[in-house]
Amino acid sequence: MNMLSDYLFVYGTLMQGFNNPFAKKLHESAYFEDYGNFAGVLYAVSWYPGALYDPDSSGKVYGEVYRMKNATELISVLDEYEDVLPDETESLYIRRTIPVYTNQGQIHCQTYLYNQPVTTLQLIASGDFRNV
Template sequence: MTSDAVYLFTYGTLMHGFSNPFAERLHTLSTFTGKGSFPGTLYKIDWYPGAVYEAENQYRIYGEVYKITVPEILFPELDEYEDVFEDVKKSLYLRKIIPVLMDDGSVLNCYTYLYNQDVRNLEIIRSGDFRQINL
């Protein structure tokens, strides 16, 4: 894999098996690379999850990695879906690059949408796998 490739880690409604126009768009404009995980806490926000990256956390968040073929087209669309705004404080999520441990043992630096609001009083998804509560 080339070092200049752009990858996206998804852990919620953008994964395979979820039916929405943004997931369909992602799957059309990217290549599925594999499954992976990163350390952190996964919360149930509503009908969708929110992840907080915590490098030292013993719990992991599980999802899928996609190689993005046209980031200049896809990321603005996904940013809109994820309520990413210029005003960081108002953004529901922030798109950040984090290290993702792939199932094959390799590590890829991937963009992911990390939850950017107060997590107090939110239900923690202990398994780290949103599919286990939603599909």
């Protein structure tokens, strides 16, 4: 699914408690809605994580859902942070809209999915970057 949404799901350094300019921009430019998760797997890439969406996975990736005040403006800033490039084959992450499950039910959210090989990366079995 690739439709755009005003909702953004984050699972790494953009979550609450992380101190960087892009997390600050997100928290100033969006409303925290709920905690959530999606079906997939989470890896430790370096000091940051990378997630893969897999609707058939029994694993979950945990994070936070935000409703963006001005999605177009915020996404352009976050795309730069997440190294999303015009040529997706060269991008570190790709932005996709996927179903995320929250206490309020299912919400379709944009999120950044890792777009590089994961064979040498450490799996985060809990699916929660805060528990690394």
